Amino acid sequence: xxxxxxxxxxxxxxxxxxxxxxxxxxxxxxxxxxxxxxxxxxxxxxxxxxxxxxxxxxxxxxxxxxxxxxxxxxxxxxxxxxxxxxxxxxxxxxxxxxxxxxxxxxxxxxxxxxxxxxxxxxxxxxxxxxxxxxxxxxxxxxxxxxxxxxxxxxxxxxxxxxxxxxxxxxxxxxxxxxxxxxxxxxxxxxxxxxxxxxxxxxxxxxxxxxxxxxxxxxxxxxxxxxxxxxxxxxxxxxxxxxxxxxxxxxxxxxxxxxxxxxxxxxxxxxxxxxxxxxxxxxxxxxxxxxxxxxxxxxxxxxxxxxxxxxxxxxxxxxxxxxxxxxxxxxxxxxxxxxxxxxxxxxxxxxxxxxxxxxxxxxxxxxxxxxxxxxxxxxxxxxxxxxxxxxxxxxxxxxxxxxxxxxxxxxxxxxxxxxxxxxxxxxxxxxxxxxxxxxxxxxxxxxxxxxxxxxx
Ligand SMILES: C[S@@+](CC[C@H](N)C(=O)[O-])C[C@H]1O[C@@H](n2cnc3c(N)ncnc32)[C@H](O)[C@@H]1O
Numbered sequence: 001x002x003x004x005x006x007x008x009x010x011x012x013x014x015x016x017x018x019x020x021x022x023x024x025x026x027x028x029x030x031x032x033x034x035x036x037x038x039x040x041x042x043x044x045x046x047x048x049x050x051x052x053x054x055x056x057x058x059x060x061x062x063x064x065x066x067x068x069x070x071x072x073x074x075x076x077x078x079x080x081x082x083x084x085x086x087x088x089x090x091x092x093x094x095x096x097x098x099x100x101x102x103x104x105x106x107x108x109x110x111x112x113x114x115x116x117x118x119x120x121x122x123x124x125x126x127x128x129x130x131x132x133x134x135x136x137x138x139x140x141x142x143x144x145x146x147x148x149x150x151x152x153x154x155x156x157x158x159x160x161x162x163x164x165x166x167x168x169x170x171x172x173x174x175x176x177x178x179x180x181x182x183x184x185x186x187x188x189x190x191x192x193x194x195x196x197x198x199x200x201x202x203x204x205x206x207x208x209x210x211x212x213x214x215x216x217x218x219x220x221x222x223x224x225x226x227x228x229x230x231x232x233x234x235x236x237x238x239x240x241x242x243x244x245x246x247x248x249x250x251x252x253x254x255x256x257x258x259x260x261x262x263x264x265x266x267x268x269x270x271x272x273x274x275x276x277x278x279x280x281x282x283x284x285x286x287x288x289x290x291x292x293x294x295x296x297x298x299x300x301x302x303x304x305x306x307x308x309x310x311x312x313x314x315x316x317x318x319x320x321x322x323x324x325x326x327x328x329x330x331x332x333x334x335x336x337x338x339x340x341x342x343x344x345x346x347x348x349x350x351x352x353x354x355x356x357x358x359x360x361x362x363x364x365x366x367x368x369x370x371x372x373x374x375x376x377x378x379x380x381x382x383x384x385x386x387x388x389x390x391x392x393x394x395x396x397x398x399x400x401x402x403x404x405x406x407x408x409x410x411x412x413x414x415x416x417x418x419x420x421x422x423x424x425x426x427x428x429x430x431x432x433x434x435x436x437x438x439x440x441x442x443x444x445x446x447x448x449x450x451x452x453x454x455x
Pocket of ligand 1: 284285286287315316317318319320322338339340341344365366367368386387388389413
């Protein structure tokens with residue numbers, strides 16, 4: 001068993017240790033005295049044999065060699081790619097304990113980063129598997145056979161491991177992976193090689209709503225796709241209605257999509273998005289879990305109230321699904337929705353037109369620039385924030401404090417940046433409500449809704 005007096009841990013050491021806690025990225029934590037050793041894919045309550053892979057004076061990392069005694073929270077992962085693919089990190093943790101880990105992660109972030117000691121309830125959970133409406137997979141090629149496939153990047157490497165299905169997506173994803181693989185092989189299409197910068201196919205990005213939207217990302221500036229007719233022949237076997245886009249990405253970058261997405265097959269049509277039919281273009285953001293998305297939007301609407309008739313500023317508003325829901329509930333309010341991606345802002349404009357909504361202005365701008373135009377007067381205002389993982393720009397937070405909103409509703413996908421931003425806002429606002437949501441089951445990620453009211 002692990003010797004708690006031992007302080008001379010070195011890379012390559014093999015230790016037996018009890019996993020006594022978990023870290024904010026879902027990894028198990030063993031302790032050598034107070035010295036933490038983070039062990040990905042171990043579960044609180046396990047005793048593991050672990051190899052030390054990295055050390056510093058404050059903490060170390062290890063990898064599981066063997067689970068000597070499994071935790072009561074450990075379950076058998078359903079997916080053969082688990083631990084190899086970067087998609088899930090908690091498949092070996094029973095779901096109820098995943099929720100407890102997420103609850104505790106939010107609570108600890110608020111305390112440690114935000115200095116806020118708040119009660120945090122268990123995340124609301126509505127599904128566990130096959131919840132993702134989006135897939136993004138790189139193309140790979142077997143060096144010996146020359147066979148082309150879709151897969152995932154192997155950990156700490158840029159080689160692509162083939163995959164056939166994903167437990168977070170439905171059967172549609174397995175069908176699509178098969179269709180695209182056959183198309184690429186039968187037409188001898190080349191695969192992008194980041195070392196040489198040569199080769200054609202980079203990624204397949206798909207969104208499945210009531211129909212499929214497929215984007216093939218290619219290392220070419222030609223705005224069409226090679227052998228398109230042959231791709232549609234394959235897709236016709238599994239999909240009755242779909243669109244195909246091509247996105248040109250010739251940059252040597254980790255960013256998947258290029259700056260454009262050109263429709264090359266089918267017709268962009270409004271999709272069933274719970275409350276409404278809406279077009280969501282490939283470059284526009286959409287929450288990946290439809291059910292949880294709708295529950296979060298309902299939650300935000302309820303917290304604004306049923307009779308608010310002042311101004312609502314919604315920053316980071318995407319394609320406007322939440323905006324539309326608020327606008328229809330509160331027809332006397334005046335809403336300004338701010339989104340930086342042009343295609344998302346255009347999708348939002350189309351949605352407001354289709355729903356005959358007259359009390360929304362969509363502004364395509366950087367939130368940090370837009371906030372400078374907010375008046376500092378006595379108008380009744382509510383602020384809605386739903387930023388990307390990096391959280392809100394400092395300028396946004398500064399104006400949020402100066403402008404004196406009645407309420408702020410903050411939807412966050414990153415407890416650490418949420419806590420940082422709340423630390424800034426909490427001198428002017430009181431936090432009345434915290435509710436995590438299990439938007440990303442089987443992964444350590446968690447979404448949180450916060451309501452703040454002006455002191
Ligand atoms: C987490 S998403 C939320 C979108 C929307 N609220 C929803 O529920 O679908 C964040 C959105 O902020 C947009 N965004 C990112 N940086 C931005 C910025 N600096 N200014 C305005 N919008 C930004 C992204 O394009 C994305 O649509």
